[in-house]
Amino acid sequence: MLLPQTKEREYRFLLALRIGLPIFGLVLALIFHTFISNQETLGGAFYFEAILLLAFSIYFIFYLIHSGFSVKITDDISKTFTREYLYTYLNKELKKKTDYTLILIAVDNLSDINTQYGMKNGDRVLKHVVMWVAEYLKSQDIKNYPFGHIKGGDFVIGLEGVQAEYNTILELMCLKSNEFKVDNIEVNISGAITDSSYSRDLGYMIENLFELQKRTVSKKRTQESSEITPNELEFFVINAIHDRSLQISSQDVYEGEKVAFKECFIKLKTRDDKLLYPKTYLKVINKLGLGLEYDLMVLEQITLLCKDKKSVLAINISPTSLRNENFLIRAKNILKDTETRLMFILSETEYFSHTSRYNYIINSLRSSGVLIAIDRLASLHTSFLYLRELDIDVVRFDTYYSKELKLEQNRNIIEGFNLMAKQKGVKSWIKNLEEESSLELAATIGMDYTQGKILSELNKVYES
16 A cells, blocks of 8 residues: 555544544443433443444444545645546536537646746646636636646536537637736647537547647647757757857837937847747746856857947846856956946846845946846836835836836826835836837836837847
8 A cells, every 4th residue: 555545544544533532422421421320220222222323423424534535526726626526527417418518728838837937836827727717708608617627737618508609719718818927927828629519428528629639739839830849949049058149139228318228139049040039948948957057148248249338238137147156256257357338137926035135246236337127017026025125226117018008007006116116216117118109108107218119129230
C-alpha cells in the first residue's frame, strides 16, 4: 500500500474517532444510567440491545466518514466539478436529454505559465479563466450548466441543445480571449465543440473534443508562426545572445512639444538575419534562465551602438536582474565607461518586500546617472507600492488607459495617481497614444511625458 493510502486511512480513523467519541460517551452514559437506576429489574435483553446500539453507532459513523470521502464534487483549484462527478452528471444528462452539447475550454499555455511564473500563478490563472468563461456565458443568458475540470488546463461544459446553437458563442468567446490576461500573464485559450449527434457515448464525445481542439491549435500555430520549432527558437535565442546580435529601434517621448528622451525596442537577430520579436523570445529567455545574460547584452550593445550623448535612452530591464549582484557590478562598469545616458524601465507582478535593499540598489544606479521608471501604474498593484516606497524618477501608466475613452472613464483614478507622483517629485508618462483627442486629454490631465504614433513613429535603427 502506498504512503498516501496509509495516511488517508489513518486520517479517516482519527476523524471517525473524534466524531464518534461524543456519541459513544452519550450512549455509554445512557446505558450506565439505566443500569444503575434499574439494576434489579433489567433483563438479559438490555445487555443485548446495549451491545447492538454500540455496534450500530460505530458502523454508522465509519460509514458516514467513508461515504463523505468517496464522493468529491468540486475540484480544489478551479472550484468546478471534479472529472469523476462531471462524468456521472453528464451521463445522466445524456440519458435524459434528446440533444446535448459539450464544449471544451483549454488553457493551451498552462505548462509554460507553470514553468515561467510558478505553479501558484498557474493555479490562479485557472481560477480566473473559469470566472471569465462563467461571466461570458452569463452575458449570453446561459446559466446553471455543468462545468468540470478534466485535466491540466482542460475544462468541459455541458449544455442542453444542438451544437449549432452554441457555435457562434464559442467562436466569439475564443476571439475575445485574445485580450485576456491575468495581471501581465498572457493566457492562450482555445475551444472545441461537439454534440450527441456524433455519439451518445460520453467517452467518445470527450475524445472527439480533444481531437477537434488539437486540429484547431495546430492550424492556428501554422498560421501564426513562421514554422520555427521550439528547439530551433531556443537555438536562435542562445546564438543571438552569444553573438550579441540584435536590432535596436527607438521612439521619441515628448515633454510638451520637445523630445525628452527615447524609448528603445529590442529585436534579436538570427544568423540568417531573421528578426525575433520580444513576444516570441522573452518566454524562451525566461524558460532557459538567460534573463541576466540578455539584460547585460542589451545594456552593452546600447552603450556601444547608440552614441547620442544628448538623449536619454529608456530600456526595459528585468527587476530580477537589477537585484542580482553580478548584474549590478557589471552594469556599473559599463556605465563608468560610457557617456550614454540611460533610463531603466522596471515592471514585475510579484512584490519584492525588501524595499530598503531595493532602494539601495536603485539609488546606487541613480548616483551613476541612471534614471529609474516603474511601468504599468494603475494596473499592477506592485507599481503602486513601488511608487509609494521607492526612490524613482518616472512612472508610466498602463497602456490600458491610452485610448481617450479609457482615459475619460478612469480620469479620477489617473489624476489621483498623477497627483501622488507629483507630490513625490516623480514624473508621469503615458504611451501608445494614437489619436489627437487622447493626446489632448493626457495633456489636460497633466501627464509630463507623452508617446505614440500621433507624435512620432519608430526611428533610429541600430544593428549589431
